[in-house]
Amino acid sequence: MQMNWGKGLITGMAIFMLFILTLVIKMFNQPVDDYDREYYEKGLAYDSTYNKEKQVVTDKATPALSVANDYVQLQFVAPANVQLLFTRPSDRKMDVIFTLDTDKYNRVKIPLNGLTAGQWLLTIDWESYKKQYLYKQQITIP
Known part of the structure; x- marks a missing residue:
């Protein structure tokens, strides 16, 4: 043929x-582009963010972080008002914010129920003795 x-x-x-x-x-x-819609505002606030991160190093105030099966524990060097932001790199809709105060041992425990296992970026923003601090760390939730 x-x-x-x-x-x-x-x-x-x-x-x-x-x-x-x-x-x-x-x-x-395909999902919508995942660019940062608050890029300009974050750029304006960069000096503030930088100063908070520098304050952690200056005061040697890095919180001790431990991840267990059902909670994340942070140990601070002094009493603090803490805001925790759990950011999921793969899905912005899963991001979670916690606002807490430390207990009498300068600890914060966050239960992990409701958080999916995997990679997270933990941003810790806290105030202690009228000083502002900011610390970021990658964590893996089991």
């Missing part, structure tokens, strides 16, 4: 158009 040029061109064009259509459909089904 012999195919003529006309049928071959039409078949080739149809396959190419299906390929392009498939790519277009796949593109529209």
Whole structure:
């Protein structure tokens, strides 16, 4: 059986158009770009963030972090008002914020129920004796 040029061109064009259509459909089904919509505001607040991170080093106030099966514990060097931000790199919708005060032993325990296992970025923002601190650490929740 012999195919003529006309049928071959039409078949080739149809396959190419299906390929392009498939790519277009796949593109529209991708999630929205995950760029930072607050980039400008964060840029303006960079000096404040930098000073808080520098204060941790200056005062040697890095909190001790331990992750257990059902909680995360932070040990601070002094009493503090703490804000914890758990950021999930793979899904912004899973981010969680906790606002707590340390107990009489300068500890904070955060239960892990409701947090998915895997990689998280923990941002610890706290105030102690009228000084502001900021510390970030990658953690893995079992």
